[in-house]
Amino acid sequence: MPLLRILLLALPLIELASLILLGQAVGVGWTLFWVLFTGVVGLTLIQRNGWGMLQRLQQQMASNRSPFGVLKSGMWGVLAGVLIAFPGLVTDVLAIPCLVLALLHRGGGSGPDDQGGGPHRYQRGEHTVIEGEWEAGTPAPADDDQRLNRP
Secondary structure: OHHHHHHHHHHHHHHHHHHHHHHHHHOHHHHHHHHHHHHHHHHHHHHHHHHHHHHHHHHHHHOOOOOHHHHHHHHHHHHHHHHHHOOOHHHHHHHHHHHHHHHHOOOOOOOOOOOOOOOOEEEEOOEEEEOOOOOOOOOOOOOHHHOOOOO
């Protein structure tokens, strides 16, 4: 836990040092342009991925399906947007793998057969099979009011 606190304190200093080095290399104007450009791109990614993920989550929940696939696909885009929006070069480099994962998982959880981590469901002829857990043993007899084929 102390290492995480030290990293959180050191990150802004590392970002500031990287921006100073970039300013010395390419000039103050280009450095300010880079900071503004990445800020706008990051906020756009957050807005687009956040609202898209929220809408897909609502669709999944309305159709009584698992939201895990949507959360997995949208999380990477939002995280990439946050890292890009934070001014500095180190977080911009860290956002690249997040963008790649967001592109690999884009549209996840929106398909009709995507269960996203829940029980898998498939058709066998005219029957729908839902995978689950089963324990061997003798089942307890059901009460008359709990039977499906009541007279």
